[in-house]
Amino acid sequence: MKLPGHDAIARQADEHLVTHRVELPKKAVERPIRQVGKRLAMALVVLVATAFIVYADHEGYNDNSDESVDLLDAFYYATVTLSTTGYGDITPVSDGARLVNILVVTPLRVLFLIILVGTTLEVLTERTREEWRLNRWRSTLREHTVVVGFGTKGRSAIQTVCAAGLKKEQVVIVDPSSKVIDAATAEGFVGVIGDATRSEVLKRAEAHKARQIIIATQRDDTAVLVTLTARQLNRGAKIVAAVREEENAPLLRQSGADAVITSASAAGRLLGLSVLSPSAGMVVEDLIQQGSGLDVVERPVIKSEVGLGVRETEDLVLSVVRGHRVLGYDDPAVGKLQLTDRLITIVRATPSRQITPDHRPLRQD
Structure with a gap:
């Protein structure tokens, strides 16, 4: 784990210590x-x-x-x-x-x-x-999404969840840079200026009432501290975090993250796949980009599908979520579909197709 020492972390926190405040979306005003x-x-x-x-x-x-x-x-x-x-x-x-x-x-x-x-x-x-x-x-804020970091990863994550139907009013951005928060509020998001490793900053973002928290910081050590703080404030929220180094992913999971995306490794694997098979690389990139071409979505099993096999459904099923287990489409343990199962499927994205909370996209970064 490549984490700096305690003194380095303290210095970093002091450097990012700013007067934390909430910035609501700005209304257009005259000069x-x-x-x-x-x-x-x-x-x-x-x-x-x-x-x-x-x-x-x-x-x-x-x-x-x-x-x-x-x-x-x-x-x-x-x-x-x-x-x-x-x-x-x-x-x-x-x-x-x-x-x-x-x-x-x-x-x-x-x-x-x-x-x-x-x-x-x-x-x-x-x-x-x-x-x-x-x-x-x-x-009025309930069941919202908190995004820590409004860089490339954070913006991409927001675009994905908003393409799935999440309103901008339900997204809160947390970032220590006032310029970044100004850019976020200009796009219609609520912003909180401050260091997300501090509990009072996340409380201003109402993280304790959030449904999901996306952590897209620039440093892995910061992501660990933010995850620990967020999990302490909200035991029930789904926390998804991004890290640069694969070796830091286990520590993030131990800190309370439900899912960890290794950005460097994921990009490297996509590059390698594109070299071996450019067409396969294009398909994977299409699946990652929400709202165009093919989308990967998670949906519940409908009554007409109960008792059927995975290959007997109309959609192309990749996996079956049963309880806390994710079973592959070819896993013998899947057997017949149950009403409480959820299916991870590939569907064709169309402009008229709306994704409901029961048909949510898989989070990608």
Whole structure:
């Protein structure tokens, strides 16, 4: 097992220690400069409208300096009134001017203030709105999928499960890089920034309520630590992990992984098979790519198939899952199919074909 010493692991954890937080998918918003420009334009329109309203009834106003109100005085009055400064040097004296101030100028003053402080109000309420969205997300999230690592392996795993019908809202990405999480949320996934070897980070991803956890980290030692932490939090979840070295796979299984995929060995075997038989390599690669060509799926035995032999079914059966055992199609122990069996079959992928939870694809990496 090629694991660094305890001190090296501690240093790695410190390097990846960041302020962990949950990032919900971002909604499309305008650029800040454009938002500010629009608000300023609206405020200017309100100011000009108020000034012309005052000037239209300038005879109903009195200026303490020269007792007359011209266009410049109207703009001055509109400015100090809308900004609630109110020096009192220009005042409405006629009944009509006072009525206009009550019914028109005062609502315009309120609108003007709303426009100017709108950005501030938005900033103040943004945190509350995000907290509300986060609490709502936590309360409704159940039986979801947690993916640790949003690299090549993690992305491929997500594409496979989403092609099988899993909604993006049911996928939570955990990664220590804020840039990676920004990319994940831009694609519609919920992201958690932090080191997944720490239990508080996985708790923020609601890993204790997850149905399945996919571990696709860059390092094997990190995968072991994440698996141990995830299994401690969730005893019932199905944990699938990827490692680079074959010799590290047993340790991952001992740590609590239900299935371990050796990425380097799997790629090497596919390369060797493609050299010996390019056609066979193409078929295997087609089976790995979910949603096109041929797919490998696991489905339950239907009532009409009970009592039949494996070769008597319509689908091409590779294996039979009976209890906790996986029996090959030619295993004499298979005998006749039972209602509680599950079949691993090869089917033709079509755009109209939908995979239900009972017809789920085999996980590939």
